[in-house]
Amino acid sequence: MPISPNQGSSGGGTLVTITGTGLSGTTAVRFGTRSATAVTNVSPTQVTAISPSGNGAVGVTVTTPGGTSNPIPFYYVGAPFKQSLSPTSGSTAGGGTVTINGTGLSTATSVAFGANSAVPTVVSDGQITVAAPAGAAGSVGVSVTTAGGxxxxxxxxxxxxxxxxxxxxxxxPTTGGTTVTVAGTGLTSTTAVTFGGAPAPFTVISDTAVSAVTPPGTAGAVDVVVTNDAGSATAVGAFTYVAGPGI
Structure with missing residues (x-):
């Protein structure tokens, strides 16, 4: 006599379907010593019920006018506990792999990033990975759904x-030291600014402006590249190093 699903939240509330024979007139379904609610006799071979709260493994029995069945196992699962996720940010385009660590994650079926959900890959009871779905710029809450809640x-x-x-x-000048304002968008989370590939110290002014100090360079035009967690933007030949006068 199979039961599906055979696991559910320790808080109860899991709708289970029990399949067997001689189930007509079912009067009770019990999970261990506790009675299920909303017992419905669908047919002579099927009964549905909502699990009560519980812990660990219990035997599920069905009682009819003909007697009580042998128990079949049902496993209570606690709600997941999340400790950390990494990385904590990524592109609005999504697709980056996020690792979530915690406990009770082995039955994870969904990870929601705000209103958008993705299906995770279970690594172990303590870890899952998931490809972040696309989302709008800003912070969102992350929730994990398992058999336990x-x-x-x-x-x-x-x-x-x-x-x-x-x-x-x-x-x-080629000696560097010029304070430059780089204007654009998406600059709040800037992680690097380079001039001709050489890193420059920088300060974020706003989402539309970054102040940087040019490093030494060779005379001529160089690319200015701004990088954040979502990618990089290149201004081709946007800064020109000028050699000092010679006498």
Whole structure:
């Protein structure tokens, strides 16, 4: 006499279907010593019921006018507990792999990033991985759903890929040291600014502006690249290094 599903939340509330024979006139379904609710005799071979609360493994029995069946196992599962996720941010385009660590994750069926959900891959009871779905820029709550329930408590930040519109001033000495304002969008989470591939110290002013100090470089035009967690933006030949005068 199979039962489906054969596991559910320790808080109860799982709708289970029991299949067998001689089930007409079912008067009770019990999970261990506790009675199920909303018992419905669907047919002579099928009964549905909602599990009561419980813990661990219990035997499920069906009682009819003809007697009580042998028990079949049902496993109570606690709600998942999430400890951490990594990385904590990624592109609004989604697709980045996020690792979630915690306990009770072996039956995870869904991970929601705000209003958008994705199906995870179970690594172990303590870890799952999931490809972040696409989302709008900003922070969203992350919830994991398992046979034991749903747990919230972590957040993930969607980051828009940067753009660069202007670099001001557009030239400076090869010795470096020029303070430059890079204007664009998606600059709040800037992680790096380079001039001709050389890293520059920078300060985020706003989502549309970053201040950087040029490193030393070779005379000529170089690309200015701004990078954040979602990707990079390249302003081709946007800054020109000018050699000092020679006498």
């Amino acid at each position: 749903t747990n919230n408590g972590l957040s993930y930040t969607y980051v828009a890929a940067p753009t660069v519109t202007t670099v001001t001033p557009a030239e400076g």
